[in-house]
Amino acid sequence: MGFAENIRETLKIKIQKNLNRDYIEKILGIVGSWPVLPVYGMTFASKSDKYLNIATIKNIKKAYCQKYPVAYGSLFLPYELLHSLDLVPFLPEVMAGFTAGIGIADKTLKEASARWYTPDLCTFHRSASGAVELNLFPLPQFLICSSLACDAAQKTFYIDAKKYNIEDNFYLIDVPYNKTADSIKYLASQLEDISTNISKKMGKQVDMDKFKNTIRLSNEFRYWALKVNDIRKELLIYPKNFNGLSFILPFHGLAGTKDAVVVYKNIYFELKDFLEKQKGSSGNKKSGSNIKIKQDIGKTKRILWLHLKPYYKNNIFEILENNNCRVVFEEISQVYWPELDGEKPFESLALKMLSHPLNGSVENRMAAILEMVRSYRIDGVILFAHWGCRHSNGSARIIKDTLRNNNVSTLILDGDCLDKNNSSEGQILTRIQGFMEIINSEQS
DSSP: OOHHHHHHHHHHHHHHHSOSHHHHHHHHHHHTSTTHHHHHHTTSSSHHHHHHHHHHHHHHHHHHSSSSOEEEEOTTSOTHHHHHTTOEEEOHHHHHHHHHHTTOHHHHHHHHHHTTOOTTSOHHHHHHHHHHHTTOSOOOSEEEEESSSOSHHHHHHHHHHHHTTOGGGEEEEOOOSSOOHHHHHHHHHHHHHHHHHHHHHTTSOOOHHHHHHHHHHHHHHHHHHHHHHHHTTTOOOOOTTOOGGGOHIIIIITTTSHHHHHHHHHHHHHHHHHHHHHHHHTTOOOTTSSOOOOTTGGGOEEEEEESOOOOSSOOHHHHHHHTTEEEEEEGGGOOOSOOOOTTSHHHHHHHHHHTOTTSSOHHHHHHHHHHHHHHTTOSEEEEEEETTOHHHHHTHHHHHHHHHHTTOEEEEEEEOSSOGGGSOHHHHHHHHHHHHHHHHHSOO
């Protein structure tokens, strides 16, 4: 275990042994301080990992420090709204992934079960709810969620609001099924009303100049995210430990901030450098570098990953790469919305929500998947069928049948993103190996 791994493992153990909000705040205060945070960032193997972790720690520390108003938000909100209102966003679903990553998901899930949360509820929400019950998360002043894609958030967020005695500060955004002029207007009016109501409770008026600046930063982040995605249409050799499924927080929760711009701008230049080396060194092995150029790179099978991944320690992606299969794109990384208009912020954010492929008919998601298959020249698709996610899993058969009709092999991989005890590692690896044999036997 290297120096960087030792630091991270020590932090995990300390949190596991001191499982309370005050201790987490203390650790974040130390790691997130100057000059510790930049030094900590230098322990990561790549720029992508470095800037991801710096931005993540900095923003989580801000949520825990008790100096700013915190708002819990569900995953598919337009977070430009929260940043424009000077709220510090905290994403319980994303933080549930951290509970698995630092090895405390067993405790949070056990607590949720003890509080009678149903076992067929998505473990992202069960773990987050357990963390709330254990008083591990920062205290919120507001809770905002939407009906987009996930119905569990609406229920767990309201339970959280009752626990914190802030039911009057719970907001549910009703997202229409279809994208029309009327539905954009309807949704925009909700966003404007929520902004006005929250601002009034905070003793101020809605700052439209702040909204415009947030929209500008969101468009800048979008610009760099698109450039990153374009490079990935060709890239097969990545920085060490790179995984697009790790960038959910900056892609969603930090949209509209300078941090998101910095993260994606740095990812772009790092991947651009890797692509140039890939083009110049294909067929060779380069020593003394993090880059490993495989001699059979031309035979690498290109994988599209749907939904999310297991966030506890696993070797799924390593096995894929060792068998000439590379995840070249993830459904969650798609830039699905048009450029925003700073003069019409609420309409723009409404359009962003309504443009999400998971909103409305499954045909919307299927169209987005087929476009990704075409753009990234996909050889095989893996859908990680996470336990309890009715929305994603409900369309699994339609996705598989449609892709089969388009001559694309698909693996529906049943598992659990957080609860390793609810996944059969042996069965998962056996099915992945069988899938790799199928796509590696197909003609390129």
